[in-house]
Amino acid sequence: LAKTTQPISMDSYEGQEVNITCSHNNIATNDYITWYQQFPSQGPRFIIQGYKTKVTNEVASLFIPADRKSSTLSLPRVSLSDTAVYYCLVGDIGGSSASKIIFGSGTRLSIRP
């Protein structure tokens, strides 16, 4: 499973767009990129998953450049309720060995009024 690197923390304000970048230089051909969100005292929750270019759903967008060595989670017009820890994971969703799953420490996003 490819190792990922993401900022430890980020701050922003309500109504702003927030972009969290994850580096994964050793991503393999079959690997997908998956982002999770975790609120205090809760388990992580799936946000978005992608393989290349751009993926958008009702809560976020995921931008993946052509070389796939990084990805950017974009949260449009954040609110206080977006304050959480965000984790980036990279792996082959159809065949990754579960023993290699690494959540890492994630990015702690704080949104201010």
Add this chain to the structure above:
Amino acid sequence: TAGITQAPTSQILAAGRSMTLRCTQDMRHNAMYWYRQDLGLGLRLIHYSNTAGTTGKGEVPDGYSVSRANTDDFPLTLASAVPSQTSVYFCASSDSEGGVQFFGPGTRLTVL
């Protein structure tokens, strides 16, 4: 749909005692996982199961055991608890190994 349930919600346990944390999913997912999350840190994989009848070790398996007798249940047992096992334990499941995971609400365990 309940998704994943865990029990108990929280527990205080004396060191040396044994305990089983319960996890049940109703999504008929093949893979299940147990993680621990220490205060302020990320999740670390303890054990996993790709399908009923099989289990595997994760990053931090020592002091823990699991079983997967059927698709729905994946209990985690601490045979002789130690204070360093104080943590929040999350159970998760996914349709396939390495797939998108769905998490339970967690069990907060304190070992004194």
